[in-house]
Amino acid sequence: MDVLVCLKRVPLAGGTLILTPDAKDIETKHLGFGISPHEENAVEAGVQLVEQMGGTLTLLTLGPSDAEEQLRAQLAIGATRAVLLETDGQEWDPQGTAAALVDAIKAEETQFDLIIFGAESVDSAGYQIHVRVAHALNRPIVTNVKAMKIENGVASCERVVATGREHYEAPLPAIVTVRDGLNIPRYPSVPGRMQARKKPVDMKKAEPRVPKLEKLNLTIAPSKSTGAEILGNGADAVPALVEVLKKIGAL
Amino acid sequence: MILVLVDHDRGELDPLSLRALTAARKLGQDIEAVVIGKDGAGVAGVVGEYGAKVLHVATHADITDYTPQASGRALKDLVEKLNPAAVIAAGSPRGNEQLAHLAAFLDAPMASDCSSITLGSPHVVQRARWAGNLIEEANVHSPLLIASIFPFSTEPESANAGAATLSEFQPILEASDTVVRVLSRDSGESKSGGVTLTDAKVIVSGGRGVGGPEGFSKLEELAALMEGTVGCSRVVTASGWRPHAEQVGQTGSKVAPDLYIACGISGAMQHIAGMKNSKTIVVINTDPEAPILNYADYAIIGDLHQVLPALTSAVREAKG
Ligand SMILES: Cc1cc2nc3c(=O)[nH]c(=O)nc-3n(C[C@H](O)[C@H](O)[C@H](O)COP(=O)(O)OP(=O)(O)OC[C@H]3O[C@@H](n4cnc5c(N)ncnc54)[C@H](O)[C@@H]3O)c2cc1C
Ligand SMILES: Cc1cc2nc3c(=O)[nH]c(=O)nc-3n(C[C@H](O)[C@H](O)[C@H](O)COP(=O)(O)OP(=O)(O)OC[C@H]3O[C@@H](n4cnc5c(N)ncnc54)[C@H](O)[C@@H]3O)c2cc1C
Numbered sequence: 224m225d226v227l228v229c230l231k232r233v234p235l236a237g238g239t240l241i242l243t244p245d246a247k248d249i250e251t252k253h254l255g256f257g258i259s260p261h262e263e264n265a266v267e268a269g270v271q272l273v274e275q276m277g278g279t280l281t282l283l284t285l286g287p288s289d290a291e292e293q294l295r296a297q298l299a300i301g302a303t304r305a306v307l308l309e310t311d312g313q314e315w316d317p318q319g320t321a322a323a324l325v326d327a328i329k330a331e332e333t334q335f336d337l338i339i340f341g342a343e344s345v346d347s348a349g350y351q352i353h354v355r356v357a358h359a360l361n362r363p364i365v366t367n368v369k370a371m372k373i374e375n376g377v378a379s380c381e382r383v384v385a386t387g388r389e390h391y392e393a394p395l396p397a398i399v400t401v402r403d404g405l406n407i408p409r410y411p412s413v414p415g416r417m418q419a420r421k422k423p424v425d426m427k428k429a430e431p432r433v434p435k436l437e438k439l440n441l442t443i444a445p446s447k448s449t450g451a452e453i454l455g456n457g458a459d460a461v462p463a464l465v466e467v468l469k470k471i472g473a474l
Numbered sequence: 475m476i477l478v479l480v481d482h483d484r485g486e487l488d489p490l491s492l493r494a495l496t497a498a499r500k501l502g503q504d505i506e507a508v509v510i511g512k513d514g515a516g517v518a519g520v521v522g523e524y525g526a527k528v529l530h531v532a533t534h535a536d537i538t539d540y541t542p543q544a545s546g547r548a549l550k551d552l553v554e555k556l557n558p559a560a561v562i563a564a565g566s567p568r569g570n571e572q573l574a575h576l577a578a579f580l581d582a583p584m585a586s587d588c589s590s591i592t593l594g595s596p597h598v599v600q601r602a603r604w605a606g607n608l609i610e611e612a613n614v615h616s617p618l619l620i621a622s623i624f625p626f627s628t629e630p631e632s633a634n635a636g637a638a639t640l641s642e643f644q645p646i647l648e649a650s651d652t653v654v655r656v657l658s659r660d661s662g663e664s665k666s667g668g669v670t671l672t673d674a675k676v677i678v679s680g681g682r683g684v685g686g687p688e689g690f691s692k693l694e695e696l697a698a699l700m701e702g703t704v705g706c707s708r709v710v711t712a713s714g715w716r717p718h719a720e721q722v723g724q725t726g727s728k729v730a731p732d733l734y735i736a737c738g739i740s741g742a743m744q745h746i747a748g749m750k751n752s753k754t755i756v757v758i759n760t761d762p763e764a765p766i767l768n769y770a771d772y773a774i775i776g777d778l779h780q781v782l783p784a785l786t787s788a789v790r791e792a793k794g
Contacts, residue, residue: 236743240607249608260725318583345724345744346604349586350570350622351577358578363653366542367567369718383719384567385672386483387661389540393654403725404711404718435583437596437613444602444609446750451757451767457776458784464756465788467772471754473676473700473733474792 224278224373226269227335229324229353230258230297232290233346239443246440249346258293261341263408264401269339270301271406272373279303279333285323287312291424299411299419306331308429316434317347321355323429328360337378340400342367353400363393366400475504477556479549479563479572480521480529484539485513487520490564490623492630495524497623498562499633501593506530507638508552510545510572511537515640522638524630529638532645540568541655546575548645553580553618555643559593560619565602570622577620584620585612589627593619602627605724605747626730626751669703671720676702676733679722679749680710683738683759683778687715692782693737699789705729705749707739723748737778741766758782 234254241250269280282297282305284290294305308323315323328335338360340353357364369388370381378397382389383404393399411419454463468474476498481488498505507526509517512533521529532548549572553561561576563569565587577584587602589609596613602624603610614621671677678697680690690704697704705722706715722729724744734752739745741764749755750769757766757773758781767773774781 236604239743240604249604316583318581348603348605349584350567351574351584351586354571354574355578358575361650363650364543365654366571384483385670387659389656390658391654392657403721435615436585437615439598439611439613441603442609442611444607446746446769451755451770451773453762453773453775455774457774458780460774460776461781461784461788464772464774464785465792467754467756468733468789469792471733473754474789 224272224276224337225333225335226272226278226280227328227338228262228265228269228280228282228302229338229340230262230266230282230284230293231344232256232284232286232293233259233344242441242443246442247438248441256289256293258297259341259344260403261343261401264403264405265339265341266297266300266302267406267408268371268401272337273301273303276373281306281331281333281335283324283327284308285315285320285429286310288426294424295419296411298422299415300409301415302422304423304425306425306427308427310429311431313431315431316436317349317352318355318435319432321352321359322432324352324356325359327427328356334396336395337373338362338398340398342400342402353398357398360398362396362398364398364400365391365393368399368401369404371399371401371405475506475556475558476501477552477558477561478505478507478526479561479569480507480509480514480517481564481566481568481572482509482511482514482517485516487517488564488566488568489630490566490569490625492520492524493625493628494562494564494569494623495521495526496631497591497628498560499525501560501591503559506556506558508532508549510548511539518640519637522636523632523634525633525635526638528641531640531642533642534644534647536647536652539656541652542568542571543575543654544645544647544651545572546579547647547651549576550579551645552643558618560591560621563622565622565624573620573622580618582616582618582620583614585614586622587624588621589624591619591621605744606750607743607747625728669701671703671705671722671727671729674703674729674731676700677705677722677729677731677752678702678735678737679705679707679739680737681707681739682709684710684715689779690716692779692786696735696782696786696789699786699793702731702733707745736766736770737782739766740764741769
C-alpha cells in the first residue's frame with residue numbers, strides 16, 4: 224500500500240493574531256510553525272496503514288523551503304520520504320496549489336493507492352484543493368472522514384454529521400480528507416528523529432500561476448468590546464446569574 | 475440571476491440554506507434555487523418565502539441520497555443552461571463540498587465562507603480566515619462567482635413571498651459521479667436528552683478547569699435540567715475525558731446556542747472560533763483575567779465545582 228499525505232506549513236497562533244503593517248499577512252516573527260491538527264491525523268493514518276499492510280508513506284507540501292522543518296518532523300513519525308514544492312514566497316490560491324500538487328503527483332513513479340488530506344487548514348479552510356486534485360486525477364474522494372478501514376481494495380469511511388454517522392465507500396486508488404478524532408497522533412521517538420534527518424526530501428521548484436482568487440488585505444474580526452459583566456465571586460453570585468437567566472428567557 | 479444551492483437531508487431543509495438565500499437576495503438580482511434529488515422538491519414553499527422565484531430540482535435515478543460529485547455535475551449542467559452571475563451555497567461541510575465539485579468541473583475559482591459579496595469585474599468578497607478570527611478581502615477573477623456564505627454572518631430573513639415554481643431537470647451523469655455517496659447511516663453517539671451540539675439551545679461546556687472526567691457529571695446535571703447538552707474544549711477531548719463529538723471550536727463543532735456556559739475554559743482563539751456567535755455567553759472561571767471574559771456577557775469568578783452545584787439547585791428551584 225503506497226500512501227501520500229499532503230501537508231501545509233502554518234503559523235501556530237494560540238492567542239491573538241497580529242497583522243503585518245501592510246495588512247496582507249499575519250505577523251509571524253514571534254510564532255512557531257507546524258501543520259494543522261487534521262493533518263497530524265492524516266500522517267498517523269498513513270503510518271498505521273503502512274505498518275499494517277507494508278508499502279511506503281510519502282509526504283508532499285507546497286510552500287517555502289522552511290517547510291522542510293515540518294516535513295522532517297513528520298518523517299520522524301514514520302513517513303518514508305518527502306517532496307517539497309518550493310515557492311518563491313508568493314501567494315498561491317487553491318486552484319494554483321491544486322494544479323501544482325497534481326503535476327507533482329503525476330511526476331511520481333509511485334501510483335499512490337491512497338492520498339490523504341486534512342479536512343481543512345487552520346489558516347485558510349477553502350474546502351476545495353482536495354476536490355480539485357481528485358477531479359484532475361479522476362479519483363473518488365470522501366471528505367471529512369472520522370473513521371476509516373481499508374479492506375479488499377476499498378476505503379470504507381465514516382463521516383460524522385448532526386444526525387449521526389454516514390458511511391461511504393471509495394474503491395482504491397482514492398482520496399480522503401480526514402478530521403481530528405480519526406486517531407491519536409503519536410509523538411516522534413528519539414530514533415525516529417535521528418532517522419528523519421537522513422530520509423530523502425526532494426526539493427522541486429514550483430512555477431507560480433496568476434491567482435484567480437487574489438488576496439487584497441486582512442482585518443481582525445471584531446469581538447464584543449465591552450467585556451463581561453462580573454456578577455460576583457463564587458456561589459454567592461448564583462442568585463444574580465439566575466436573574467440573568469430569567470431576563471434572557473433561559474428560565 | 476443568482477443561483478442558490480439549497481441543501482437538504484432526505485427532504486429536510488438545511489436551515490443554513492435560508493441564510494444563503496438571504497445573503498443572495500442582498501445582491502439585488504433575481505434569485506433561483508436548486509435542490510439535488512427529487513425528495514428536495516418539498517422545500518419549494520419555504521425557498522419561495524425566502525425569495526427564490528424558481529426551484530430547479532435535479533432528478534436522476536442514481537441520485538437517491540447525498541452524492542456530492544453528482545451534485546457538482548448537476549450544478550454544472552444548470553450553470554451552463556442558465557448562465558447565472560453567481561452560484562451561492564451555505565458554508566456548511568456539504569455546501570462547500572458540492573460547490574467545490576462544481577468549481578473543479580468548471581476549473582473556476584471558489585471563495586468559501588464569505589461574509590460579504592460585491593458582484594463586478596472582478597468580484598470582491600470578504601471571507602473568513604483563521605476560523606473567523608480574520609476577515610480577508612479578495613478579488614475573484616472569473617465571470618461566474620462561486621461562493622459559500624459564512625454560517626454566522628447572515629441572519630435568515632423571510633422575503634414573505636409565495637412558493638417557488640418547480641422546474642425539474644435531469645443532469646447527465648457519468649459513472650464516476652455516483653461512486654461516492656451515502657451508503658448507510660446510524661444515529662451515532664446518543665447525547666444527553668437526545669439534543670445534538672449544533673441544535674442545542676443551551677450548552678454547558680467544560681475545559682481543563684473541570685479537572686477530570688468525573689467533574690463533568692456536574693455539567694451534565696445542569697445541561698439536562700436546562701434541556702441542553704454538554705460541550706468541551708480540545709484539552710478535554712485530547713485527554714480522553716469526553717468524546718470528540720462534544721468538542722467546540724475550530725477543529726470541533728461551531729455552535730451558536732441561545733446560552734453558552736463556559737466552565738473552566740480559558741478562551742483560546744481556536745475555542746472562541748466555535749462559540750463566539752452564541753447569543754448569551756456566561757463564564758465561570760477562577761481567573762478574572764481569562765481571555766474568554768472578553769467575549770462573554772456575564773461572568774462569575776470562582777471555582778466551578780462550587781458554583782455549578784449551587785447554580786443547579788437554584789435553577790431547579792426556579793423551575794419549580
Ligand atoms: C485569497 C487567498 C489568499 C491566500 N493567502 C495565503 C497566504 O497569505 N499564505 C499562504 O501560505 N497561503 C495563502 N493562500 C493559499 C492557501 O492557504 C492554500 O495554499 C490553498 O488555498 C489551500 O486550499 P484550501 O483552502 O482548499 O485547503 P485548506 O483548507 O487550506 O487545506 C486542506 C488540506 O489541503 C492540503 N494542503 C493545503 N495546502 C497545501 C499545500 N500548500 N501543500 C500541500 N498540501 C496542502 C492539506 O492536506 C490541508 O489539510 C491563500 C489562498 C487564497 C485563496
Ligand atoms: C490548530 C489548533 C486547533 C485547535 N482547535 C481547538 C478546538 O477546536 N477547540 C478547543 O477548545 N481548542 C482548540 N485548540 C486548543 C486551544 O488552543 C487551547 O489549547 C484549548 O482550547 C484550551 O482548553 P481549556 O480552555 O480547556 O484549557 P486551559 O487553557 O488550560 O484553560 C483552563 C481554564 O480553566 C480555569 N480554571 C482552572 N480551574 C478552575 C476551577 N476549579 N473553576 C473554574 N475555572 C477553573 C483556568 O483559570 C483557565 O482559564 C486548538 C489549537 C490549535 C493549535
